[in-house]
Amino acid sequence: MPRVKIARKSTATDMTAMCDVAFLLLTFFILTSKFKTADPVPVDIPGYTHTVVLPEDNIATLTIGQGKVFFGVEGIPIRKQMLEEVGKLYNITFTPEETNTFITMPTFGMPITQLKGYLSMDPDKRKEIQQPGIPTDSARAELFNWIKQARVADVVLNQKALRITIKGDAKQEYPTIKTVIATLQRQKVNKFSLITALKAAPKP
Amino acid sequence: MAELDTSGGGKHKGGKVRSKKASTRVDLTAMVDLAFLLITFFMLTTTLAKSKAMDMVMPDKDDKTKDQLAVAESRTMTVLLGSHDKIEWYMGLPGKSAPIVDHFGKDGLRKALTENGSKVKAEHGGQPMIVLIKPSDKSTYANFVAALDELNITGIDIHAVVDIMPIEVEDLKKNGLY
Numbered sequence: 001m002p003r004v005k006i007a008r009k010s011t012a013t014d015m016t017a018m019c020d021v022a023f024l025l026l027t028f029f030i031l032t033s034k035f036k037t038a039d040p041v042p043v044d045i046p047g048y049t050h051t052v053v054l055p056e057d058n059i060a061t062l063t064i065g066q067g068k069v070f071f072g073v074e075g076i077p078i079r080k081q082m083l084e085e086v087g088k089l090y091n092i093t094f095t096p097e098e099t100n101t102f103i104t105m106p107t108f109g110m111p112i113t114q115l116k117g118y119l120s121m122d123p124d125k126r127k128e129i130q131q132p133g134i135p136t137d138s139a140r141a142e143l144f145n146w147i148k149q150a151r152v153a154d155v156v157l158n159q160k161a162l163r164i165t166i167k168g169d170a171k172q173e174y175p176t177i178k179t180v181i182a183t184l185q186r187q188k189v190n191k192f193s194l195i196t197a198l199k200a201a202p203k204p
Numbered sequence: 205m206a207e208l209d210t211s212g213g214g215k216h217k218g219g220k221v222r223s224k225k226a227s228t229r230v231d232l233t234a235m236v237d238l239a240f241l242l243i244t245f246f247m248l249t250t251t252l253a254k255s256k257a258m259d260m261v262m263p264d265k266d267d268k269t270k271d272q273l274a275v276a277e278s279r280t281m282t283v284l285l286g287s288h289d290k291i292e293w294y295m296g297l298p299g300k301s302a303p304i305v306d307h308f309g310k311d312g313l314r315k316a317l318t319e320n321g322s323k324v325k326a327e328h329g330g331q332p333m334i335v336l337i338k339p340s341d342k343s344t345y346a347n348f349v350a351a352l353d354e355l356n357i358t359g360i361d362i363h364a365v366v367d368i369m370p371i372e373v374e375d376l377k378k379n380g381l382y
Contacts, residue, residue: 012229015232015233015235015236018236019232022239026239029250030246032250033246047349048258048349048353048356049356049357051256051257051258053255054256165255165257167255168345170346171345173341174285174342174344174348177348178367185262188264190264191261191262194260194349195255196256198256
């Protein structure tokens with residue numbers, strides 16, 4: 001009696017489809033991921049036990065470090081509108097090129113008088129310059145107006161209340177923080193968020 | 205690699221010598237491995253980059269309205285933030301009781317908050333303690349957040365950040381914390 005031969009099957013699976021899916025997902029994640037923008041000053045954020053995750057849009061960040069204050073707001077239309085309105089307040093008109101440069105900057109810290117010169121600078125030169133931070137004094141009220149116009153722009157464009165966050169350096173002495181909080185409170189922003197790192201909760 | 209040689213093989217006795225046909229299939233296993241590795245990497249990094257925050261509410265600073273709620277002084281605890289990561293705290297009105305120099309952490313501020321909290325609750329028929337945080341100009345942002353963190357851990361809901369008074373600065377100076 002002849003033996004029944006079982007046909008030997010190949011153990012190789014077709015990887016083509018799997019490969020397609022893997023690369024599709026990879027592309028998706030690369031495109032959707034938003035990379036951390038570099039801070040103008042090194043900021044070491046303090047820890048807190050009960051943090052909430054911030055939304056990605058409709059947000060403005062005040063970066064505080066080395067006694068300097070920087071301001072940044074999410075969304076290109078808001079930035080454009082904000083620059084225009086603040087320029088009007090100080091009688092400065094920005095050229096379309098300067099506006100285009102401004103809207104690509106995630107955060108900035110220049111006094112309004114030097115901003116125009118800074119924006120029209122060569123991109124390589126601009127990188128080398130250390131930004132002095134936005135003046136916080138109440139006489140010129142520059143920081144006050146930037147925040148105010150950003151909030152106004154968000155209401156006009158998105159019908160939303162802008163969420164203000166403060167990203168402070170742990171080593172930063174309190175007076176600067178106090179000035180910034182006072183600036184916010186002068187325009188009735190009593191609720192804001194402090195960006196903190198998550199710290200493990202202590203055992204009870 | 206994962207592919208077994210299933211061809212018969214070794215039947216070249218006489219006849220024409222045929223050139224072996226090369227398979228057009230490429231082994232994709234390594235490529236898929238790499239792709240999934242990258243996916244994992246991107247997934248993990250994107251979730252980590254999301255910034256976390258704590259919400260903060262400051263008392264309304266309205267200069268016009270003067271109708272402020274009177275608070276029993278025996279229910280308030282004031283925490284002064286000094287330099288060198290040190291604090292001072294006292295109960296009631298400033299100048300009446302000597303402030304106690306303390307530090308941040310489990311045996312310092314947290315212990316003081318829990319003990320005073322339960323003491324106030326016992327003395328005032330379950331009414332909670334009110335904590336005032338007064339950061340001095342020599343304290344850091346980290347101290348400020350740490351103090352708020354301790355309040356959160358100890359579950360004290362009623363607290364406020366208030367400007368420091370000159371008399372309290374004097375006291376911090378006396379203890380070498382300013």
